[in-house]
Amino acid sequence: MAKFDIVSIGDTTIDAFIEVHEASVHCNINHGDCQICFSYANKIPYENLIVLPACGNSANNAIGSSRLGMKGTYIGAIGQDAHGQDILNEFKKEKVDTSHISINKGVATNYHFVLVFKGERTILLKHNKFKYTLPNLSTEWVYFSSMAQGTEKFHKEVDRYLQKNKSVKLAFNPGTFQMRMGKKALGGIYKRTEILFLNREEAQLVTQQTTRAIRSLAHGMHKMGVKIAVITDGRAGAYASNGTNIWFLDHFPGPLIEATGAGDAFGTAFTAAIFHGKTVPEAIAWGTINGGNVALYTGPHKGLQTKSQIESWLRKHPKFKAKEYNK
Numbered sequence: 001m002a003k004f005d006i007v008s009i010g011d012t013t014i015d016a017f018i019e020v021h022e023a024s025v026h027c028n029i030n031h032g033d034c035q036i037c038f039s040y041a042n043k044i045p046y047e048n049l050i051v052l053p054a055c056g057n058s059a060n061n062a063i064g065s066s067r068l069g070m071k072g073t074y075i076g077a078i079g080q081d082a083h084g085q086d087i088l089n090e091f092k093k094e095k096v097d098t099s100h101i102s103i104n105k106g107v108a109t110n111y112h113f114v115l116v117f118k119g120e121r122t123i124l125l126k127h128n129k130f131k132y133t134l135p136n137l138s139t140e141w142v143y144f145s146s147m148a149q150g151t152e153k154f155h156k157e158v159d160r161y162l163q164k165n166k167s168v169k170l171a172f173n174p175g176t177f178q179m180r181m182g183k184k185a186l187g188g189i190y191k192r193t194e195i196l197f198l199n200r201e202e203a204q205l206v207t208q209q210t211t212r213a214i215r216s217l218a219h220g221m222h223k224m225g226v227k228i229a230v231i232t233d234g235r236a237g238a239y240a241s242n243g244t245n246i247w248f249l250d251h252f253p254g255p256l257i258e259a260t261g262a263g264d265a266f267g268t269a270f271t272a273a274i275f276h277g278k279t280v281p282e283a284i285a286w287g288t289i290n291g292g293n294v295a296l297y298t299g300p301h302k303g304l305q306t307k308s309q310i311e312s313w314l315r316k317h318p319k320f321k322a323k324e325y326n327k
Contacts, residue, residue, distance in 0.1 A: 005070040
């Protein structure tokens with residue numbers, strides 16, 4: 001049985017990035033619930049079109065983990081079509097094992113459209129229904145993320161695998177459907193989670209709290225069984241708690257060109273840092289650097305860093321360190 005450092009589990013897609021300029025954003029009085037608006041029944045010009053294979057939370061993790069020196073395989077599903085082959089080729093180019101990808105005949109590979117406007121993205125998505133296979137792999141880590149509705153049975157398989165393999169550490173970055181499944185349905189998975197990645201609003205949803213207080217949200221995550229609770233807050237920085245201490249680090253000091261995959265890059269590098277023996281505050285710095293560099297480019301892969309690149313950046317910026325959060 002092959003031994004992996006990390007197994008990345010979740011859906012993958014082809015992403016077509018479309019940069020637009022003739023749009024407007026309208027938010028409520030609290031600057032939330034924002035909507036992007038175009039002229040109705042009109043022709044909208046776009047600036048650039050970039051098509052990228054092997055996107056999606058867990059696919060991004062698989063590629064990012066490989067660049068950070070982890071031997072990994074990807075578990076997901078694609079169609080038996082040209083787009084599926086493009087995804088396989090991209091994984092192989094990035095030295096990600098593809099022997100456990102389920103190829104579904106008669107089902108189209110997922111294809112999403114990403115509208116990019118002023119550095120933020122709005123995604124038009126469609127998750128096709130696939131059959132998934134979860135082999136009993138030997139690995140140190142599992143990274144589990146977004147899957148579509150209709151995969152409840154597969155989630156139970158993942159739960160059983162984790163209960164059977166107690167030594168395996170889980171990094172969990174739930175997608176929208178997984179968060180909506182609720183704490184009860186995914187209780188076994190949350191209890192086995194070593195690192196849980198949520199943004200501030202997601203933490204409110206998952207822990208069923210209305211407060212935005214970081215300490216309360218982290219406590220709610222730990223009550224579910226999570227060992228390391230990570231809460232990201234966009235350009236306002238990121239927090240991580242080990243149940244005793246909470247650390248905070250401000251955002252990466254660079255421009256925001258396009259944010260797709262920046263959160264995945266953060267979670268990927270944070271997990272890799274822990275794998276490589278780093279502390280929680282060091283892991284926050286790794287995640288922030290990786291996510292910040294991804295946001296410098298369109299798409300989730302171009303800015304992904306190697307281990308040596310992150311370590312070199314930290315040597316050049318010794319003051320870029322997470323500090324204890326005391327609020």
